[in-house]
Every structure is written in C-alpha cells, then in structure tokens.
Amino acid sequence: MIEVYSWATPNGHKVHIMLEECGLSYRIHAVDIGAGEQFDPAFLAISPNNKIPAIVDPDGPEGKPFSVFESGAILLYLAGKTGKLLPDSVAGKYEVLQWLMFQMGGVGPMLGQTHHFRIYAPDKIPYAIERYSNEAKRLYGVMDKRLARSKYLGGPEYSIADIAVFPWLRSWKNQGIEWSDFPYLKGWFDEVSARPAVKRGVEVLAERRRPLTDDRSRSILFGDEQYKRH
Template sequence: MIDLYYWPTPNGHKVSIMLEETGLSYRVKPVNILKGEQFDPAFLEISPNNRMPAIVDHEGPEGRPYSLFESGAILLYLAEKTGRFLPEAPEAGYDAIQWLMFQMAGVGPMFGQCGHFLGYAPEKVPYAIERYSKETHRLYGVMDRRLAESEYLGGETYTVADIATWPWIRVRWLHEIDIDEYPNVKRWYETVGAREGVRRGTAVLAEDEVIGNPTEEAREALFGARQFGGRE
C-alpha cells in the first residue's frame, strides 16, 4: 500500500495519474495547501521542502517503508517499481528521462511563474507577465516541434514524460494559451487525456480543486512569510 500525500494541482495530478495508470494500491492523505497543512511537522518529516506530492510506500525496497518527495523522483520510482512507463532500452529510457527533466526544469517552473503573475500576484507586474508569458509560449513551441516528429514526448510510447507534462497543459487557461496555435500539442493532449488512468487520476479530490482567486488565508499559506519559518 502507498500513502499519497496530495492536493489536486498539476504536480499532484502527476502522481495520482501514475498510480492509476500502474494500478498500484494507494490511499490519499489530503494535504490542503490552501490552509497551510504542508507545514505540519509530520508532513515535513516526509517532505522537508513543504511541498506535495509525497508518498510513503509501505512495501518499499527490501519490504521496508520508504518515503519520497519531488514528483519527478516519485514518477521514476514508481516506473522502476512496476516496470512501466519508462523504456528499458537505455537510449529510449533516456529519451523519456530527458523530457521528464524538461518538464521539471522548464514547463513546471515557467508555467507556474506565468500563472502566478497572471492570476495570483496581488498587483500586475508587466515585465514579469511578459517574461514568463513569452517563455511559456517558447516551451509550447519546443513541445509542438517535438510532437510533430514523435507520437509522445518521450518517444513512440507513452511514458513518465507525458504523465508529468499533461497536467500542466490541462490548466493552460491560467497561462492564457490557445492550444489551437500548437496543433501537435493539441493532438497529444487529447490522446493522453482520453486514457482512463488519466481521467481517474485527475478525478482524485476533484471537488477540492481551486485555481485562481485565492483567499487571503490561501495566499498566506501559498506565498506568505510562513514559507520561511522552517519547522514548527
């Protein structure tokens, strides 16, 4: 059994989708980041960076409980555990890993900043909006060119690279993206979104999904001084 520490965000959806796709048994441990539950000392023991998702695999290496944070690392761990969604052949495997790293280092941080300055920042900062909007469009262009020559981001098969990236395209409205401008991304997005595991994964705690227009309590939990307070 795997405990999934989770809230319905793009990063959270990566792991819920992976768990649904692999068929592993798991139970959800909600971490309401809008109420500051990511700062709970018990959660910090699992995820010292006060970010979800995180997991505890009660049947980890050598049968011992094993905890893991950072969504990309979790995807690789679950892929190795199940032998799924990461090709065994070295070249194909690293093709998938490099596009997973592209998501972790590019898509996630840049799309996140774009969404923050467009929808969450308490005041409009034109330079930041222009900077991150342009970078978001640039990254869409990179993906569109890749998907013009490949069925999926990591290659010709569905991999952790697609699982990691798809949730960020799902919230493209927050980044003011017209997906019709990127026809190859659109084709891929629709193909991945039609998978039953993806549908089930994005349905986890869907009733609690809130994007944009944060309350003052949520703004403080997500962006306030508490981020710098360390352990309580």
C-alpha cells in the same frame, strides 16, 4: 497499499495518474496547501521541502517502508517498482528522462510563474506577465515541434514524460495559450486526456480544490507563512 499525501495540483495529479496507469492500490491523504497543512511536522518528516506530493510505500526496497518526495522522483520510483512507463533500453530510457527533466526544470517552474503573475499576484506587473507568458508560449512551441516528429514526448511509447507534462497543460487558458498555434501538441493533449487512467487521476481530490486567492492562502503559499522556519 501506497500512502499518498497530495492535493489537486498539477504535481499532485502527476502521481495520481501514474498510480492509476500502473494499477497500484493507494490511499489518499489530503494535504490542504491553502490551509497550511504542508507545514505539519508529520508531513515535513516525509517531504522536507513542504511541497506535495509525497508517498510512503510500506513495501519499499528490501521490503521496508520507504518514503519519496518530489513528483519527478516519485514517477521514477513507481516506474522502477512496476517496470512500467519507462523503457528498458538505455537509449530509450534517457530519451524519456531528458523530457522528464525538461518538465521538472522548465515546464513546471515556468508555467507556475505564469500562473502566479497572471492570476495570483496581488499586483499585476506587466513586465512579469509578458515575460512568463512568452516563456509559456516558447515551451509550448518546443513541445509542439517535438510532437511533430514523435508520437509521444519521450519517444514512440507513452511514458512518465507524458504523465509529467500533461497536468500542467490543463490550465492552458490561464497561461495565455491558443491551441490553434500548437496543433501537434493539441492532438497529443486530446489523446492523453482521453486515457481512462488519466481521467481517473485528475479527479482525485478535485472536489476539494478551491481558488487560493484570499489573503490567508497567499500568505501561506507565497508570503510570510511560506518563509518561516518550520
């Protein structure tokens, strides 16, 4: 059974969905990021960047326990472990991987900043809101254009690229997005939303999630507490 240290965030949901899609047994350990549990020494031992999610596989390489942090790395690890959701062919594999990297380097960081300045920042800075809202729209446009000619982001088959992107788009309203501007992406989003494993994955820890807009949570996530040496 894979031990999963997570919270109900887009990056957490990536891994929850992947585990459900692969049919792997797992046990969830909630890491309340608003309460600072990501700074616990036991968690830092497996996730030194104090970010969720992280996993421990008791049956890792050579049958030994193995821990993995960073959501993209976890998706790759689980795909390799199960032989699922990543093509076998070299060309197919790298077609998927480039869209996985697009999510890790673009969609996640940029939409995260969009959320921050539109919702969480105590001061509403027009320049920052406009900059990141426009970047969100640009990224949605890149994906819409891709899906106009490809059934899925990584090619003809559903893959870890789709799993990586999907949870970030669930907050499209908070990103200032109008779905009518991105019809191909909307069709893909609706199809992925309807997958049974996706439905199960996004419900993991959902009942524990709460708004993180109080001063204590802001300090932990964005302020003095975040920047202490733990």
